[in-house]
Every structure is written in C-alpha cells, then in structure tokens.
Amino acid sequence: MSNQSTLLFNNHVYSYYDIRQAVSAEGKELSQIPYTIRILIESLLRTYDGNDVTKNHIRNLIHYDAQSPSGEVPFKPSRVILQDFTGVPVIVDLASMREAVLAHGGNPHLINPEIPVDLVIDHSVQVDVSSCDTALEDNITLEFERNNERYEFLKWAETAFANYRAVPPATGIIHQVNLEFLSDVVIEKERLLYPDSMFGTDSHTTMINGIGVLGWGVGGIEAEAAMLGEASYFPVPEVIGVRFIGQLPTIATATDLALTITQVLRKEQVVGKFVEYFGPGLSKLSLADRATIANMAPEYGATCGYFPIDQETLNYMRLTNRDENHIALTEYYARTNHLFYNPQLEPSYTKVITIDLSTIRPSIAGPKRPQDLIDLADAKATFETSISREAGTQGFGLAPEELDKTVPVTIDGQDFSIQTGHVAIAAITSCTNTSNPYVLMAAGLLARNAVTKGLRVSPTVKTSLAPGSKVVSAYLRESGLQTYLDKLGFQVVGYGCTTCIGNSGNLRPELAQAITESDLVVSAVLSGNRNFEGRINPLVKANFLASPPLVVAYALAGNTTIDLTSQPLGFTPDHEPVYLEDIMPSRQEIETYVEQYVTRDLFEKEYQQVFSASQQWNHIPVTKSTSYQWKVQSTYIQNPPYFHQLDQELSIRPLLHLKALAKFGDSVTTDHISPAGNIARTSPAGRYLTENGVDYMDFNSYGSRRGNHEVMMRGTFANIRIKNELAQGKIGGFTSYKGDIVPIYEAAMAYQAENIGTLIIAGKDYGMGSSRDWAAKGSALLGVKAVLAESFERIHRSNLVMMGIAPLQFxxxxxxxxxxxxxxxxxxxxxxxEAGVHEIVDIVAYSEHGSIAFQALLRFDAAADIRYYQNGGILPMVVRKKLAASKQ
Incomplete structure (x- = not known):
C-alpha cells in the first residue's frame, strides 16, 4: 500500500506519499477533508507496516466522517521535543530502561531514540534577582550552581544516546526556539519529503501549529514511547473549524485575541478535539499572532489549534533565516500534496465557529483560570467582586471590607502602603507572548512613553522580563526600547519560562513579611498562559494574564483595583494625571518598529552557534558510558522503581478493598497534583531533602528535582492550595488516615505497608493543565490504583493508563x-x-452504614490503552518488547 509518487524540483527527484491518490482510490474527495486529517493520513501511509498501522486504519481515516468520527489513529510523529523539567525524567527513564534490559540479559543499545529528539533547557532559571543590570548574569550563575548535577546528566545523555541533542540554558524558551529554528516545516530525508509533525513534553507544544506543523503536548511517558518507535493511539478526532472574519482593531493585541478564543472555545467544550483555523480573516494575522493563538490550545482544551501552511508561513521561514531552497521546496511540496491552504475550498468540519476579529477588545484573564476573560473596562469591578464572591475559581470568599485593608511596608528606608490587590509581581514572561514582536514592541514603546512622562514603578512591585529567545533581546536593544524597560525595572532576568511556571523567585523579605502577617490578597500580572491557583507564587493569591504592554501598565499603576480605561495609572512630576491612552503606542508605530528592527540578520546571528554558545554549558565535564553511573547520594537523579515486576503474568484483575486517598472537586490541575514550584521546608519532600543534608536555601523546586522519584512522590498532591474533602477543612496536601489528619504521602505509605491499594475521587476536568508525567507517575508510586472522576483532561487520562492506573468516569x-x-x-x-474499550464496570462502596452499588465508564479509549494497563504501564511494556527483540 505504497501510494508513493515523485516530484521534480530544482533538477532533483523527490518521493512523497500522495494523499490525493490514496483518497481518490477510495472514491473520496480530498477537498472535504480537514488539513489536520490530511497530515494524519500522510503519516499512516508513510508508517504503514501491517501491525501498528494497518490498511483499516488508513481506510477509516480516508472515509473521515466529521459529524461522527470513529476508530483510532496509530500516530508516529516525526520528532520529539523536550524541556528540562519534563525532559530530565524522560532521559532518566531511558537510562533506567537500559539498566533493566541489561539486568535481564538484553542489548542496552536497543533503548535508543529512533526519531530526532531535542531537549531545550528553559524551565530551571528562577527570578532570584530582578530590577538590576546584573539580573541576567546573577540568575544564570545561580541556575548552574543549583542544577549542575542535572546538567551533567543531560550532557552524559548527549554522548550516550543517538538522535539526541540539547539546547543549553540561557538560550530561549522551548516553543520559541522550536518555532524560530528547530522546525523544518517539511522534512527531507534521503530524498523523501513529508510534513514535520511532533510530540512535545510540554502542553504548549501546540505553538508550532502556528507555522503549519501538526504537534501537541504529551506526557513524558508517551514521548518516550514515540522516541522508541511505539505508535501513539488516540480516537479519530472531531475537527472544529474556526472561521476568522474581519480584522483586529487598533486597540487590541494578539494576547487579547488569544484570551478571547480561550474563553469562547472553552464554552464550546473542545476538549480532546482538533481545532483548525480558516476564513478571510486568516490573512490579516501575522505568524506571531497565529503562534500566540496556537500556543493557548491547552487552555481552551483542544488537542491542537492548527493553522495550515500558507504564504505567511513562507514569509516567516524567510524572516527566521531558513534556507531559501528549502522554503521553495516546502511551498512546492505543500501545494503538490494539497497541504497548502486554499481559501476557496472549505473542508467539512464537525462544527464551525465564527470569530469576528474586529470585535476583540483589550482584556485580561483571571484571577485563577486562563479561560475567565475580563474586559479591561470591567477589570476593577471584577476583581473587587471576586474578593467577597464564594471561594472557588472566581472568588476568595472574604468579607467586602477586605478591599479596604492596607499594610505599611518599609523598603530601603522608604515607607510605602500596600493594599488588597497590590501588584506584587509584574512579569513579561512565557512562550505565549515573548515570541510575538508586536506585543513586545508595544510594551517597549509604552515603557518609553511612560518614562518620558516621568513615571516610575514602585519598589514594592517585583518586575521582570524573560524573553523567549535572544532574538527578542536583540531587537529590543537595537530599537533602543530595552533602555526604557530597564528604567521601569524590566531588565532581562533570564531566557526561560520563569514566572509563568512558578519560578517567580521570592518577593522582597519586607514585602513577603507584610503579606504573610496581614494575610493580604495581592496580585500578579503576567503575560503568561497559566494562572492556576498556587502556581505563580505561594504568597500571591490573585493572578491575571495580560498582554506585555498591560503588564507594564499594571506595574506602573501598582494595583488591580484600578480601571485602566478611565483612571490615571500614575502622575507626572508636576502631578498631572497620566492615563493608559496617553502612553499606549499606536498600531502603526508598533508595526513600523517591527518592520525596521525585527530582521533576518538577527535570526542568523543569534542562532549561528545555538548548541555551543554557552561557555558554562561547554565547561561541564562528562564521562562517556553506555549506562549511567547512578549516585546513591544524589538528591536530583535516581533510578526509578518501574521495572521490578517484569516477570509478572499479564492480566487485568478486579481492584478490591481500595481506600480513598483523596476526594477532590472540579478543575484539579496537574499543578495541584504535582507542583513544579517551591518545596516547603516542612513538607514530606522538604523533610526528605533536609534528612539528606540539603540546606533549605538549596531545595530548588519540584520541577528541577523531577529526576528523583523520592522527591516527586513526596510532592504528589502537595500543592499548598489543594483542597481534599477528606482533610476536614485543612488546605494543602493532607488527608484523613484512621481519624488523624496527615500528609497524603504519609497516608499513602501507611496504606502500602498494609498492602491496601488507594483511589482518587474527583469532579470535572481532573488533570487539566500542563502535561506533567509526574502527576501520573507520582500517583502510581503512591499506590493509587484508580481515579474515579466526572471527566478527565486528555493528556492526564492518557498518562494515568500509561502508568498502570485505571481511569474511571462517573x-x-x-x-x-x-x-x-x-x-x-x-x-x-x-x-x-477481558476489559474492552469504554467498558461499563461495576463498583461497590462499603461503609458501616451499608453499601452503594453503581457503575462507571472505564476510560480505556483505544485498544492500546488495554495493552498498557495489562503490562502495568507503557515503560514495562516497551522493555518487554525490547527484551523479546534482543533474544530473536
């Protein structure tokens, strides 16, 4: 079933898998098939082997029925991208799998990536130092001091594994480096052409959809399987078409559009679906705007938010210094194989949603979720209402008088007064917006205008700028705008995710003490994509997503109880009021700056030596060896216990006498389940580190210690804001065990000692948020056998099965x-x-008052899920397969 054709380009003959030929052979019309489904068809044609990928899989996809898709897709992406938080445990698992294969007499070299893998180190830098000219250098120094052991391990992996390379720290954010440099859009390998497609161990991998590459975030364990040649099985998706009409008004930014789309599509319930953008408004959106929208797909719940290849894709490839011959080849192949956007033909979508770009208004989102959109004009009233609204995703459950609370603070001998809503953190950060020169130039121009009028930011506001790549710094510097950002405290603090993932660093001690002692509700305003409760900083309860220029504006205003559309955000030295409209740059001025200063030369210069530019990285010593030499005393890297039962019989058994470890409500995120930020001194993980000789100042974060299962299992369900209904009102990672309220980790260990399995009970959207493999791994190591929830977020459900945990749905x-x-x-x-896909299973709950019998849906969504579960997870399954192969 080859369906291979050839094309002639620049006197060279290339082969490719002809999508139209395959579709026509089945009597179907290609123009009716969405672009994302076309890419999946091409992948199946190319990876067809009669085992993982069968003729039935291909035929089923060609006969795609948008209104009622059925069947499954065994997808093998072209490559995998990792960031260091999720990447370290992936490489630890590969090293551990080699160990397991060796221990069972197999060939360790069978554990090797079979497709290209890039790891971008961007999650470890913290904002320890800010608002000074040495911030970048100081934070890099601290990053290497804290993470040297992890970085040694990642460098060892470069020598041990084929098809693997690492982008060093202080280079850029994974998704921006991917967009600007790593992706070829169309891959040419030995004269075979095919679309770039990818998995990433970060949910915002979807950003690459903005350039016409199909990719999305998966858990680390699913990425490992893809790296080792395993197909990823998922149900044939519904494809939601989003038709853009109109044009963005001059007052709105791509951030405003992305936040609006997040709200609209969350309401449309696109969880687990593909979203594809089209329509006459598409041509009015720059590639940077598209990438901003695609990046937010996890926030609107979709698997991906895809923009087909078109002229704007080619323009961006040219801007970012891709090879001219390859750009021409990309266009020729995409047109020949019907992957180039045709505005005249609308595919058949499951549903079409129309968004009028001209209606987009300046907005922010919060205070606890990215889908909670607030018109900027309503921001003051919404925040004030949230204070006394019932505690939950949009309220704090406090008395209305809380708004009047003020607290004195003295900093460097100067007296200040802060009040409820004080902007404690203002951060221009995250992949979502730092890849977009329009919003960053807007922030720089607004800063220039503010400085010109004599405005300054109070030292009670922690300000930071973390660009997504060095190209951003280059154009801000070349344009002269970085100087003005510096004057407002927005010096570059590092090239990484920083505040958006909880690496915001500590607040000033004086400020932290004032907030803690008064229990003041303070705010963070960041240009990020996530603002879940407890994520940004443990002392900051209200978190708002906003465009970079609005981050600067709120920093100047100093409080979220201000209406930026009608109240002054500051005063000149002559006490004249300054309003946002006075300093907001015009769209025309922003576009002029982008056109003048964002140039191909900058991309060429900054990416010339991307893998070798960091001298700190280059100086890390490395020992070459096939298997890793584990250090018993290490608190960063340890060999995880996933392969102790490889000889066990494969079967599915009833789960009996389970005890509930926790009972949660709705919207429990992977941040709640497996936090990435601070490790509390008195937490189980903190006590473990102390017992192992680690000083509190060197605890680092959960995210940086993801290579050590001892830390991570103790950190599972340890978020300081998590609410377990079994903990009798105590907030944090606690539960009830034999009448006592104890840390969840301690209860889990006690149940394991008694040989009792445990259960998690939850509400809607369990596991929403980042694709954290440790949310599933930690649960498994704690002895959780099943999760019973009202609904699951796509990635976490998949990860649970891949760790041998049964996901059950009411x-x-x-x-x-x-x-x-x-x-x-x-x-x-x-x-x-003999459990099947979507089996209905019987459950009985026993108590002293009797029993409750009910049924639940077993969320095995594909036949592969059953295989994973039978094997006790995907990692043991892969090791068994490799051992069998090495004995043949």
Whole structure:
C-alpha cells in the first residue's frame, strides 16, 4: 500500500506519499477533508507496516466522517521535543530502561531514540534577582550552581544516546526556539519529503501549529514511547473549524485575541478535539499572532489549534533565516500534496465557529483560570467582586471590607502602603507572548512613553522580563526600547519560562513579611498562559494574564483595583494625571518598529552557534558510558522503581478493598497534583531533602528535582492550595488516615505497608493543565490504583493508563455526591479480565452504614490503552518488547 509518487524540483527527484491518490482510490474527495486529517493520513501511509498501522486504519481515516468520527489513529510523529523539567525524567527513564534490559540479559543499545529528539533547557532559571543590570548574569550563575548535577546528566545523555541533542540554558524558551529554528516545516530525508509533525513534553507544544506543523503536548511517558518507535493511539478526532472574519482593531493585541478564543472555545467544550483555523480573516494575522493563538490550545482544551501552511508561513521561514531552497521546496511540496491552504475550498468540519476579529477588545484573564476573560473596562469591578464572591475559581470568599485593608511596608528606608490587590509581581514572561514582536514592541514603546512622562514603578512591585529567545533581546536593544524597560525595572532576568511556571523567585523579605502577617490578597500580572491557583507564587493569591504592554501598565499603576480605561495609572512630576491612552503606542508605530528592527540578520546571528554558545554549558565535564553511573547520594537523579515486576503474568484483575486517598472537586490541575514550584521546608519532600543534608536555601523546586522519584512522590498532591474533602477543612496536601489528619504521602505509605491499594475521587476536568508525567507517575508510586472522576483532561487520562492506573468516569448525570459517596468507604472495582474499550464496570462502596452499588465508564479509549494497563504501564511494556527483540 505504497501510494508513493515523485516530484521534480530544482533538477532533483523527490518521493512523497500522495494523499490525493490514496483518497481518490477510495472514491473520496480530498477537498472535504480537514488539513489536520490530511497530515494524519500522510503519516499512516508513510508508517504503514501491517501491525501498528494497518490498511483499516488508513481506510477509516480516508472515509473521515466529521459529524461522527470513529476508530483510532496509530500516530508516529516525526520528532520529539523536550524541556528540562519534563525532559530530565524522560532521559532518566531511558537510562533506567537500559539498566533493566541489561539486568535481564538484553542489548542496552536497543533503548535508543529512533526519531530526532531535542531537549531545550528553559524551565530551571528562577527570578532570584530582578530590577538590576546584573539580573541576567546573577540568575544564570545561580541556575548552574543549583542544577549542575542535572546538567551533567543531560550532557552524559548527549554522548550516550543517538538522535539526541540539547539546547543549553540561557538560550530561549522551548516553543520559541522550536518555532524560530528547530522546525523544518517539511522534512527531507534521503530524498523523501513529508510534513514535520511532533510530540512535545510540554502542553504548549501546540505553538508550532502556528507555522503549519501538526504537534501537541504529551506526557513524558508517551514521548518516550514515540522516541522508541511505539505508535501513539488516540480516537479519530472531531475537527472544529474556526472561521476568522474581519480584522483586529487598533486597540487590541494578539494576547487579547488569544484570551478571547480561550474563553469562547472553552464554552464550546473542545476538549480532546482538533481545532483548525480558516476564513478571510486568516490573512490579516501575522505568524506571531497565529503562534500566540496556537500556543493557548491547552487552555481552551483542544488537542491542537492548527493553522495550515500558507504564504505567511513562507514569509516567516524567510524572516527566521531558513534556507531559501528549502522554503521553495516546502511551498512546492505543500501545494503538490494539497497541504497548502486554499481559501476557496472549505473542508467539512464537525462544527464551525465564527470569530469576528474586529470585535476583540483589550482584556485580561483571571484571577485563577486562563479561560475567565475580563474586559479591561470591567477589570476593577471584577476583581473587587471576586474578593467577597464564594471561594472557588472566581472568588476568595472574604468579607467586602477586605478591599479596604492596607499594610505599611518599609523598603530601603522608604515607607510605602500596600493594599488588597497590590501588584506584587509584574512579569513579561512565557512562550505565549515573548515570541510575538508586536506585543513586545508595544510594551517597549509604552515603557518609553511612560518614562518620558516621568513615571516610575514602585519598589514594592517585583518586575521582570524573560524573553523567549535572544532574538527578542536583540531587537529590543537595537530599537533602543530595552533602555526604557530597564528604567521601569524590566531588565532581562533570564531566557526561560520563569514566572509563568512558578519560578517567580521570592518577593522582597519586607514585602513577603507584610503579606504573610496581614494575610493580604495581592496580585500578579503576567503575560503568561497559566494562572492556576498556587502556581505563580505561594504568597500571591490573585493572578491575571495580560498582554506585555498591560503588564507594564499594571506595574506602573501598582494595583488591580484600578480601571485602566478611565483612571490615571500614575502622575507626572508636576502631578498631572497620566492615563493608559496617553502612553499606549499606536498600531502603526508598533508595526513600523517591527518592520525596521525585527530582521533576518538577527535570526542568523543569534542562532549561528545555538548548541555551543554557552561557555558554562561547554565547561561541564562528562564521562562517556553506555549506562549511567547512578549516585546513591544524589538528591536530583535516581533510578526509578518501574521495572521490578517484569516477570509478572499479564492480566487485568478486579481492584478490591481500595481506600480513598483523596476526594477532590472540579478543575484539579496537574499543578495541584504535582507542583513544579517551591518545596516547603516542612513538607514530606522538604523533610526528605533536609534528612539528606540539603540546606533549605538549596531545595530548588519540584520541577528541577523531577529526576528523583523520592522527591516527586513526596510532592504528589502537595500543592499548598489543594483542597481534599477528606482533610476536614485543612488546605494543602493532607488527608484523613484512621481519624488523624496527615500528609497524603504519609497516608499513602501507611496504606502500602498494609498492602491496601488507594483511589482518587474527583469532579470535572481532573488533570487539566500542563502535561506533567509526574502527576501520573507520582500517583502510581503512591499506590493509587484508580481515579474515579466526572471527566478527565486528555493528556492526564492518557498518562494515568500509561502508568498502570485505571481511569474511571462517573456515568452521565452521576457524581460522588449524587451517589452519596463520602470518600470514607472501602471500594471494590470489578474490572473484567477481558476489559474492552469504554467498558461499563461495576463498583461497590462499603461503609458501616451499608453499601452503594453503581457503575462507571472505564476510560480505556483505544485498544492500546488495554495493552498498557495489562503490562502495568507503557515503560514495562516497551522493555518487554525490547527484551523479546534482543533474544530473536
């Protein structure tokens, strides 16, 4: 079933898998098939082997029915990209798998990436130092001091594994480096042409969809499987078409558009679906704007938000210094194989949603979720209302008088007064916006205008700028705008995700003390993509997403109880009021600056030596060896215990006598389940580090210690804001065990000692947020056997199965509360030995008051899920396959 054709380009003959030929052979019309489905068809044609990928898979996809898609797709991406938080455990697992294969007499070299893998180190830098000219240098120094052991391990991996390379620290953010440099859009390998497609171990991998590359975030364990040649199985998706009409008004930014789309598509419930953008408004959006929108796909819940290849793609490839011959080849191949956007033909979508770009208004999102859009004109009233609104995703449950609370603070001998809503953190950060020169130039121009009028930012506001790549610094510097950002405290603090992932660093001690002692509700305003509770900084309860220029504006204003559309954000030295409209640059001025200063030469210069420019990285010593020499005393890298039962019989058994470890409500995120930020001194993880001789100042973050399962399992469910209904009102990672309230980790260990399995009960959207493999790995190591929830976020459900945990969903209309489940029962889950896809299973909950019998949906969504679960997870399954192969 080859369907291979050839094309002649520049006197060279190339082969490719002809999508139209395959579709026509089945009597179908290609123009009706969405572009994302075309890419999947091409992938199946190219990877067809009769085993993982069968003729039935291909035929089913060619006969795609947008209204009721059925079947599954065994997808093998072209490459994988990792960031260091998720990448370190992936490489640890590969090293551990080599160890397991060796221990069972196999060939360790069978554990090797079979497709290209890039690891971009961008998650480890913290904002320890800010608002000074040495911030960048100081933070880099601290980053290398803290993470030297991890970095040694990652450098060892470069010598040990083929098809693997690392982009050093202080280079850029994974998704921006991917967009600007790593992606070829169309891959040419031995004269075979095919579309670039990818998995990434970060949920915002979807940013690459902006350039016409199909990719999305997966858990680290799923990425490992792809690296080792395993197909990723998922249901044939619904494809939602989003038709753009009109043009963005001059007052709106790409951030405003992305936040609006997030709200609209969340309401449309696109979780687990593909989103594809088209329409007459598409040509009015720059590649940077498209990437901003694509980046937010996890926030609107979609698997991906895809923009087909078109002229803007080619323009961006040219701007970012891609090879001219390759740009021409990309266009020729994309047109020949019908992957180039045709505005005259609209594919058949499951549903079409129209968004009028001209209606987009300046906005922010928060205070706890990215989908909670607030018109800028309503921001003051919304924040004030949230203070006394019932505690939850949009409220704090406090008395209205809380708004009047003020607290004195003395900094460097100067007295200040801060109040509820004080902007404690103002951060221009994250991949979402730092790849977009329009919003960054807007921030720089606004800073220039503010400085010119004599405005300054109070030292009670922690300001920072973390560009997504060195190109950003280059054009801000060349344009002269960085000087004005510096004067407002927005000096460059590092090239990484920083505040958006919780690496905001500590607040000034005086400020932290004032906030803590008064229990003041303070705010963070960041140009990020995530603002979940407890994520940004443990002392900051209200977090708002905003465009970079609005981050600067709120920093100047100093409080989120201001209406930026009608109140002055500051005063000149002559006490004249300055309004946002006075300093906001015009669209025309922004575009002029972008055109003049964002040039191809900058991309050429900054990416010339991307893998070798960091001298600190180059000086890290490395020992070459096939297997890693584990250090028993290490608190960063340890060999995880995933392969102790490789000889166990493969079967599915009932789960009996389970005890509930936790009972949660709605919207429990992977940040709640597996935090990435600070490690509290008195937490189980903190006590472990102290017992192992680590000073509190050197605890680093959970994210940086993801290569050590001892830390991570203790950190599972340890978020300071998590609310377990079994903990009798105590907030944080606690539960009830035999009448006592104890840390969840301690209860889990006690249950394991008694040989009792555990269960998690939850509400809607369990596991939403980042694709954290440790949310599933940690649960598995704690002894969790099943999660019973009202609904799951796509990636986390998949990760649970891949770690041998059964995901169960309450039947429609039922919840834990409607069934009368308290979480203090003992549970029997009667999994059938021959469990099938979407099997309905019987569950009985026993208590001293009797029993409650009910049914739930077993969320095995594909046949592959059953195989993973039977094997106790995907990692043991792959090792078994490799051992079998090495014995042949």
């Amino acid at each position: 039947l429609e209309g039922q919840t834990a509360d409607s069934l009368g489940l308290t979480g203090f029962e003992s549970y029997d889950i009667h999994l059938p030995k």
